[in-house]
Amino acid sequence: MMKLSYSGVALCVVVMVAVMVSEEARMAEAVTCSPVQLSSCLGPINSGSPPSTTCCQKLREQRPCLCGYLKNPSLRQYVNSPNARKLASNCGVPVPQC
Numbered sequence: 001m002m003k004l005s006y007s008g009v010a011l012c013v014v015v016m017v018a019v020m021v022s023e024e025a026r027m028a029e030a031v032t033c034s035p036v037q038l039s040s041c042l043g044p045i046n047s048g049s050p051p052s053t054t055c056c057q058k059l060r061e062q063r064p065c066l067c068g069y070l071k072n073p074s075l076r077q078y079v080n081s082p083n084a085r086k087l088a089s090n091c092g093v094p095v096p097q098c
Contacts, residue, residue, distance in 0.1 A: 033065035035075055041087060048083045056091035067098035 041055040051059075062069075069075040078084060080095075088095050 031061060031064050033062065033068055035062075035069060037062055044087045044090075045078055045081065045084050048086060051087050051090055055087070056093070059088065059091050059093050063093055067096050070096070070098050 037058050038055075040052060040058055043049055044051045044055060066079065069079045085095055
């Protein structure tokens with residue numbers, strides 16, 4: 001009986017992880033990568049000022065695109081700057097290690 005209980009819990013965990021991964025993949029597919037979407041974040045990136053709610057929302061939406069931005073020589077200097085990292089931290093968005 002105890003073995004069945006652990007198996008049930010393990011199966012439940014596997015299903016939950018699969019659902020979360022599937023949902024994240026769908027969200028990533030729905031995002032159109034456009035650095036213009038982050039225009040509300042230019043002030044905080046340039047000055048280090050606190051980000052607006054809109055900026056954080058857009059940063060979260062563009063999260064699947066951040067590796068591409070980091071690889072783009074024109075955008076890397078902004079996305080990888082200390083102020084941009086501070087902005088990401090303030091918004092609760094982890095900066096990817098690409």
